[in-house]
Amino acid sequence: MxxxxxxxxxxxxxxxxxxxxxxxxxxxxxxxxxxxxxxxxxxxxxxxxxxxxxxxxxxxxxxxxxxxxxxxxGGDAGSGAASKYGTFVMGTIYDDIHDIGKNIVTTVMSSNGFNVIDLGVDVPTAKYIEAIKQYKPKVIGISCLLTTAFDNIKECIATLEKEGLRRDIKVLIGGGPVDEATCKYVGADHVCRNAQETVEYSKKYMGV
Ligand code: B12
Missing domain, CATH: 1.10.1240.10 (Methionine synthase domain)
Incomplete structure (x- = not known):
């Protein structure tokens, strides 16, 4: 350090x-x-x-x-693996425009061989739903830096459940103020503190 x-x-x-x-x-x-x-x-x-x-x-x-x-x-933030492991859909939840952490995670996931779909910032629930239907990811990521947007993540995940889209995917959350208590509150599967953890969790879950 x-x-x-x-x-x-x-x-x-x-x-x-x-x-x-x-x-x-x-x-x-x-x-x-x-x-x-x-x-x-x-x-x-x-x-x-x-x-x-x-x-x-x-x-x-x-x-x-x-x-x-x-x-x-530069682009050496990952192992540079060429093969694609699976699809990872990622965005920053609606009302939140912080994207530095999201961009690091997407860059590292991508350079570790995942097919990354980056939905951008201020992402409404409908856009996650559309992406899940289109790309059929096994893991999705929701970034959030504002405590005031925690309820938005909760709403998003609850809607995925209602639409029958939650069963086969793992929802990862991350961002400065997000912790285990947030994870439980919003109904996500796991919190990742950094990009490497995201890679490791996703590889494990996708059976790589
Ligand atoms: C830079 C910054 C901004 C920039 C953002 C620019 C950009 N393009 O992103 C700007 C100036 C736009 C901004 C605006 C605001 N900000 Co701001 N901002 C920050 C600051 C200083 C740094 C955030 C950051 O980039 N950190 C560095 C990255 C690398 O870390 P990270 O995001 O945590 O990401 C890592 C991990 O968490 C993880 N990760 C992140 N996301 C995800 C997602 C998944 C799925 C996974 C697996 C992992 C993961 O991996 C990343 C890499 O290791 C933080 C302070 C802080 N300590 O976080 C405040 C902070 C987040 N901001 C804050 C506030 C209040 C605001 C404003 C409301 C200010 C205002 N009055 O307007 C606005 C809100 C705008 C909006 N609607 O979103 C507060 C939030 C407080 C709270 N409790 O909610 C903070 C905490 C500052 C503070 N201490 O008060 N901000």
Whole structure:
């Protein structure tokens, strides 16, 4: 873990973030470790936002820095397996537009050989239903960063049940404030803290 990267991300020091990411890449530090440090730095940003030390402009800036750093990290966030294991449908639940975590998960799933259908952000239940009918995934992922959107996940999963689409799929959830209690509340199957966990769970469930 690079404490320096965590700190400079938290301080929104773009030049230092870029320099540290480049240095870590040169040292062959795995992409997922670099992402974990950036994620921890985002945790500091979130905390400072809560404490009113940072405001919306700083949240926006943190996203821009994260995205710049991600471009440098590039496409080596997975094993690069060429075969397709199965289909994974993923989106950020409606009323929520956070997509950095979702994008990391979709990139890593895709580079680990899953066929990924990314529904984007602010995804209504109807769009999940349409995608499940069309792509017949075994696992779907719902990202959520806002506690105010937990009820939306609950509604979405309940509707899948009503439509008879829930039985054969596992629903994974993830995102900063999501935990085991959320999982139980919304009726999901499993919470994943990061992209690697998502890959491991999906491989296990799909019998890979
Ligand atoms: C960047 C950011 C923004 C950016 C988002 C830009 C973008 N393109 O995504 C912008 C500026 C748009 C934004 C807006 C807002 N934000 Co904001 N934001 C953040 C911040 C700082 C970082 C989020 C992030 O990208 N983290 C880094 C990624 C890599 O981590 P992650 O998302 O958790 O993803 C990882 C895992 O969780 C997991 N994962 C994620 N999703 C999934 C899904 C599945 C299926 C699986 C398996 C795994 C998985 O894998 C990922 C990779 O490891 C957080 C603070 C925080 N600590 O989370 C606040 C935070 C989420 N935001 C918050 C708030 C309040 C808002 C606003 C309401 C602010 C406002 N007043 O307008 C708006 C809401 C807009 C909306 N309708 O969605 C609050 C939410 C509080 C709460 N209790 O709900 C937070 C927690 C800040 C805080 N501490 O107050 N935000």
């Amino acid at each position: 690079s404490k320096k990267l965590v700190d400079v991300m938290g301080d929104l020091n773009e030049d230092e973030v870029i320099a540290e990411v480049k240095a870590l890449k040169e040292q062959n530090v795995p992409a997922l470790e670099i992402i974990a440090d950036l994620q921890a730095g985002m945790g500091i940003v979130g905390k400072r936002f809560e404490e009113r030390e940072y405001f919306l402009s700083e949240l926006i800036m943190s996203a821009e820095i994260f995205n710049e750093a991600s471009k440098l990290i």
